Amino acid sequence: MTSPSGHCLLLIIALGIFAFSRFSEAQMNSTLIFTKEHTIRNCSCPADIQDCDYSLANLVCSCKTVLPYSVEQTSYHGHLTIWFTDISALGLLLNFTLVWDLKLSLCSANTLPEEYLAIWGLKRLRISTEAKHRFPEQSLLIHGGDESESREKPRFRHKDWQTCMYVSFLDMALFNRESSLRSYSIENVISITNSFPYLAYFKTIPPASNKSYVVTFIY
Numbered sequence: 001m002t003s004p005s006g007h008c009l010l011l012i013i014a015l016g017i018f019a020f021s022r023f024s025e026a027q028m029n030s031t032l033i034f035t036k037e038h039t040i041r042n043c044s045c046p047a048d049i050q051d052c053d054y055s056l057a058n059l060v061c062s063c064k065t066v067l068p069y070s071v072e073q074t075s076y077h078g079h080l081t082i083w084f085t086d087i088s089a090l091g092l093l094l095n096f097t098l099v100w101d102l103k104l105s106l107c108s109a110n111t112l113p114e115e116y117l118a119i120w121g122l123k124r125l126r127i128s129t130e131a132k133h134r135f136p137e138q139s140l141l142i143h144g145g146d147e148s149e150s151r152e153k154p155r156f157r158h159k160d161w162q163t164c165m166y167v168s169f170l171d172m173a174l175f176n177r178e179s180s181l182r183s184y185s186i187e188n189v190i191s192i193t194n195s196f197p198y199l200a201y202f203k204t205i206p207p208a209s210n211k212s213y214v215v216t217f218i219y
Contacts, residue, residue, distance in 0.1 A: 031076060032061060033093060034083035034107070040066040040093070051128050052083050052107035073097055083107045087115060087172050094119055094170075096205075106175045107131050114173040118202055122168040125218060129175055138181040142168060142216055165211060167192070169199065171219040182219055189213040 032043040036054060043061035050056065057063065068089060075098035084090045085108040094117050102119070103126040106112075110132075126139045143166065174181065186195075190212055193200050 030079040030081065032057060032081045032083070035085060035089040035093075036083075036107075038068070038089075040068060040071065040089055042066050048081075051105040052131055054083075068092060076100065076102075079103070081105065086110055087112055087117070090172075091115075091117060096120060100124070102126070103128070105130075112172045112175050114171065116169045116171055116199065116202075118205070119168045119170060121166050122216070125168075125170075125181070127175070127181060132175065133178050135178055140181045140183055140218065142183060142185070142218070166214045166216070167205075168216040168218055171217070174219050183216055185214055185216040187212070187214050189215045 029044040029046055030048070032045050032049060034041050034043070034052075034054065034057065041057075041063045043057055043063035045057065045061040047060070049060065071092045073096065077100060079101045080099055081103040082090065082093060083105045085106070090104075096118055098120040099122055101124045102122060105128040108131055123143045124139070124141055126137055128137045129135050168183075189195050192205050192213060192215060193202070196215070199205075
């Protein structure tokens, strides 16, 4: 039979484990990348930083400078936020990169060209244009799943990622408008370049072979 002091010790241990797990969850970092004056800064932040507050990001986050020509294609399974002023560096960072949860913040009043960026596997997109338009942050859930799932990983309607590949084309001109964020998806696309000739400049789109794409246009 466990003594009262033993019960207290077990309770203290249990509370300690619970508190540590909650603390660990709170300390989960998110990735912030910002481009400014021809430099790219890749940061790991313990909390969300107010959009375009470069000084605070450099103070609070753990950041390193990345040279544009050394940017390597990678994937992001957590929250990725990118502050940008033009699309030159943004294309290096995002084109054909696997990103599940993405926030883009335009940190200048520049007018962006009508160009598309191609992103693999995008489930949730948020955009902020406060530096250009005093418009509330907008959010778009592209693929199915509830909000709690979006914090972990996307639950696609197709069971096998290899059976159907998801690619989103983001029209950067949407940052010039004060309209709502919208999208439409087309399933069972065998060849993107044949189905959408105006996207033929994406020379690196891999052939789908015996698989098909779900293509989403965000505008």
